[in-house]
Structures are given as structure tokens and as C-alpha cells.
Amino acid sequence: MFRGSSQAMLMSKAQDVSGGAVLAHLARLRSGKVEVHVKAMGSAPALRQPRFTIDGCKKFSKLIVYLKEALKLETIYVYCNDAFEPSPDERLSDLQKCFGSSGNKLNISYSGEQAFN
Amino acid sequence: MAAEANVGEVPLHSLVEVQEDTRQQICGGRVLVRIRLAPDEVASLAEPDPLFSLVPRAAYLPFLFHDVLEHFKKSAIARMGQPYELWFDYNHTALKWHFPLGVLCDALVGMEVPVPLDLTVHFRGNSLMKELLPFSGMADLQRSVMNAFKQAIFLEVGSASRFMRLEKKEHMMLWDAILRSDIKSFAQVEERLMCSTLLECKSLAVRLHISAPVHGDEVLLHKAPALDESGAAFTVGAFLALAMPPLLSANGDGLAEGVEVLTQGLMVPLETPLYWLSLHAGYMDHFVHLIARVPESFLKPACEGDA
Numbered sequence: 001m002f003r004g005s006s007q008a009m010l011m012s013k014a015q016d017v018s019g020g021a022v023l024a025h026l027a028r029l030r031s032g033k034v035e036v037h038v039k040a041m042g043s044a045p046a047l048r049q050p051r052f053t054i055d056g057c058k059k060f061s062k063l064i065v066y067l068k069e070a071l072k073l074e075t076i077y078v079y080c081n082d083a084f085e086p087s088p089d090e091r092l093s094d095l096q097k098c099f100g101s102s103g104n105k106l107n108i109s110y111s112g113e114q115a116f117n
Numbered sequence: 118m119a120a121e122a123n124v125g126e127v128p129l130h131s132l133v134e135v136q137e138d139t140r141q142q143i144c145g146g147r148v149l150v151r152i153r154l155a156p157d158e159v160a161s162l163a164e165p166d167p168l169f170s171l172v173p174r175a176a177y178l179p180f181l182f183h184d185v186l187e188h189f190k191k192s193a194i195a196r197m198g199q200p201y202e203l204w205f206d207y208n209h210t211a212l213k214w215h216f217p218l219g220v221l222c223d224a225l226v227g228m229e230v231p232v233p234l235d236l237t238v239h240f241r242g243n244s245l246m247k248e249l250l251p252f253s254g255m256a257d258l259q260r261s262v263m264n265a266f267k268q269a270i271f272l273e274v275g276s277a278s279r280f281m282r283l284e285k286k287e288h289m290m291l292w293d294a295i296l297r298s299d300i301k302s303f304a305q306v307e308e309r310l311m312c313s314t315l316l317e318c319k320s321l322a323v324r325l326h327i328s329a330p331v332h333g334d335e336v337l338l339h340k341a342p343a344l345d346e347s348g349a350a351f352t353v354g355a356f357l358a359l360a361m362p363p364l365l366s367a368n369g370d371g372l373a374e375g376v377e378v379l380t381q382g383l384m385v386p387l388e389t390p391l392y393w394l395s396l397h398a399g400y401m402d403h404f405v406h407l408i409a410r411v412p413e414s415f416l417k418p419a420c421e422g423d424a
Contacts (some may be wrong), residue, residue, distance in 0.1 A: 022327050022415040083277035083324035084267035094338040
């Protein structure tokens, strides 16, 4: 389709399929920030700022890389709700909506060794 | 399909169609794959023979690595002491090792699976595989699958404590069943971790993959209620309306034009109860992987004018 459609038209037609409707819906679902609460386990060093926010559309890998760098750890195991390691390609907003607690909180813990088997 | 009015209260195991062996029928499928070594990685004069394998849909690609390595290592360019980086592509799409073959197959080819399905194996990295998660051995796969499994149980039960209380031998039984794509042994451990009724179930474990030609795929993890407000079974159609309305037609009573939804190589009718899929069509990470194949335009990044 080469016809130019105005933004107003796209907004009014949520079902419009010509403008990446799926991507647009995903962007809406994942808009806003996720409040990450981070806790160290075992002998892992603590973060100076254990609470911070990240864009919900970012992948979990972003958080892993951030923690690794901030804590200067070679290997790190990052858990959600003291229970499981999300896959690095999951989105923070998806995790927050499925596993988060009140508000837009997501509880994360990390360790230098494997935990919670 | 069970259609009891009190579907939320009956014991979950009574909803499983054991007699019909439905789960095995749905999840036990196999795909014949023909694997060739990437042409630019062939060191031998003659192109090596392809490797054929009949692979369970429930299996993960790294299960093939051993055979592939044995078959092709004589023909592949030597790595001078560096480890091989094994990965596959299908028509220049790098294949994710952390999803089962059935999921990849549904996303890439849908219902019409070519026989054989032609895969290309690579022994070293290139720009195509940058999107893949790093893989350094079977321990990575075990970690990934077991964590996905734990995550799925957490979604349903609201905690992973049942999983963590499993004995070591049960953990081993679970992984061993996954390695052999043995659905029956797997289900023996799995059933002990699940809710006892649908009413208790916090959310079903569903991953929605949205796949389009050229633009690849997007994966959405979204809560999936087992029951609606009236206590009736929540359907696939209701889930799509909740999680991804653009997949449905404007009046909401069918799929949008050009969209198909499948799992385990089967077209999924929108009125299918989600819990039924969870009990009979779940993969060995305990997730229902629903694949929506959509026209290219659905995943086309918005054009400049709309920004």
C-alpha cells in the first residue's frame, strides 16, 4: 500500500494492519518503566543502588549486562522472585506483568553461583 | 473435550484425556530433517553427504549437535584449536536453540512442513547468528529449559516451591525424559507440580510467538487465565483478544485476514479452551507455545511518517 495514512487515522483504527499493528500493540503493552528491586545472595557484592527503573520494552539481557558491569562479576545468575532465571531474550515488562508485585515492581536477586535448583 | 459446567472445580487430572492418549498423539510428532554443512564452511573437495534425522517436535536442536559434529567434522574447515560454534539456519533464518523444534517449525513453515525439512548447519559464527543466545554446551540448554519449566510452574501455581522440593532423582528423571522426548515419563513428574483444579490456577503458561516473513518473530509472555469471569473455560480466541487484538478481525469473531494460529503443527480453532491445550499440547518446558503466522505488514516497523 502506497497511500499515505495520517497518524490520526492509525490511532483511530487499532485494527489497522498496514502499519505494523502487532509491533504497535507490543509497544503499547510494554510502554512505561519497570521498577527493579535487586537483592544480592550468598557472597555476591551488593549494589549501591538496589532500586532503579528500566524501560519495560528492554530485554532481560540488558539487566544481566548492567548487573555484571556494575558488580564487576564474570559470571552471574539472575533470578526472578527467588525462583527462576528468565531467558535473556524476555522483555522486562512481560516479566513484570506476569511475576511482578504491587505497582510495577519486579523482584530480582543475583548470585555468583547457581542457586534455587 | 470435557465440557463440564464446573470445569474449574473438578480435579485437574480428571480433565486429561488419558484413554485417548491425546497428549502423545499431539506432542509425539516428528519432523524429517536433512542437514547440510554451510557451503562456505566446506573444506573437503567434494560436498559431504547430508545427514538425515527424524527429530521429535519436542526436541531441541542441540540434541543433534553430537551427530552433526561426528558427521561433518572431517569436511569442515579446521578451527585451529578453537571450539566449534554450532548453530543451524533455515533459509538464512538463524534457529533459536532454546525453543523446541516444533515451535521453530510452526513459525517458519506452518502446517505445510516440507519433507525433508532442509536445515543448514554452521560450525562457526557469522552475522546471521548474532541474535541467538550464546551456547557453550549442553549445560546451557539444561539451564535454559529447566528455568523455563520452573517459570511455567510459577505462572500457574504462584510459586516454584513444589519444583524446588523435587528430589534429585526426580530432577534427573525430568531432564532424562526431556532428552529422550519421552512425554509419558515427563508427565509423571510434571503432574505432581501442577494445580489441583483450574480454579486454583493463577494463570496458564502460554508463550505467543508472532511470526512474519522477512521481519522474523516477536515473542510475548502474557498472563492467560484458565477460566473467564463466569467460571467457563477461557478460550484461545479470548486469550488473543486479551493479549494481541490485532490478530483478530475487526468484529472480533475470527482471525484477521492472512493470520493463522497453530501449535504442534496443528491449526488451533479459536474456541479451543486454553486449559485443554495446556494439558494436551504443552511442550516439555510446560509452556503452550502458540504460533501466530501473520502477513509481513503486521510486523513492519512503522514508517517515518507515523513516527
